[in-house]
Amino acid sequence: MIDKKMFQKIILAFKFSPACRSALEKAIQLSIENDAELLIFHALDYRLKEMDHRDPKLAKITRQMESKFETEVKPLLEEFPKFKFGCSPTDPGLEICKIAGQIKADLILLGCHDEPEKPQLARLDYVGVTILEKAPCPVMLIPP
Numbered sequence: 001m002i003d004k005k006m007f008q009k010i011i012l013a014f015k016f017s018p019a020c021r022s023a024l025e026k027a028i029q030l031s032i033e034n035d036a037e038l039l040i041f042h043a044l045d046y047r048l049k050e051m052d053h054r055d056p057k058l059a060k061i062t063r064q065m066e067s068k069f070e071t072e073v074k075p076l077l078e079e080f081p082k083f084k085f086g087c088s089p090t091d092p093g094l095e096i097c098k099i100a101g102q103i104k105a106d107l108i109l110l111g112c113h114d115e116p117e118k119p120q121l122a123r124l125d126y127v128g129v130t131i132l133e134k135a136p137c138p139v140m141l142i143p144p
Contacts, residue, residue: 005034007106012040013096013131016068023111023142028080038083041096048089062087093130101136108139
């Protein structure tokens with residue numbers, strides 16, 4: 001009998017927020033359980049998309065995000081070598097769906113935002129709704 005894992009490629013739509021930290025924990029768990037590749041993608045401000053990719057200002061912002069990932073997130077992934085981090089200035093929802101289609105992702109994970117005045121509720125923002133509408137694969141919502 002062949003042991004086929006449920007997920008081989010997982011994408012995590014990532015912002016440096018508490019909601020995404022919960023989703024990161026679940027993404028790591030699922031990736032380890034399925035021996036899956038994990039792509040963690042962070043969209044930079046889409047208005048930077050108009051800049052030339054060689055612009056020093058854009059390069060500096062990209063390096064800052066990569067450095068933030070290295071110090072805040074990568075230490076959580078020490079036991080799991082099958083991950084990649086990417087960031088670029090883009091529309092986050094559309095880019096996640098585009099990447100998912102390109103790499104033939106099996107799953108997209110999204111962290112739900114919490115409502116401080118209603119802690120029992122979680123919600124999606126525009127990015128989350130866009131991903132739910134356009135995703136080429138299943139989407140898992142992770143509560144905060």
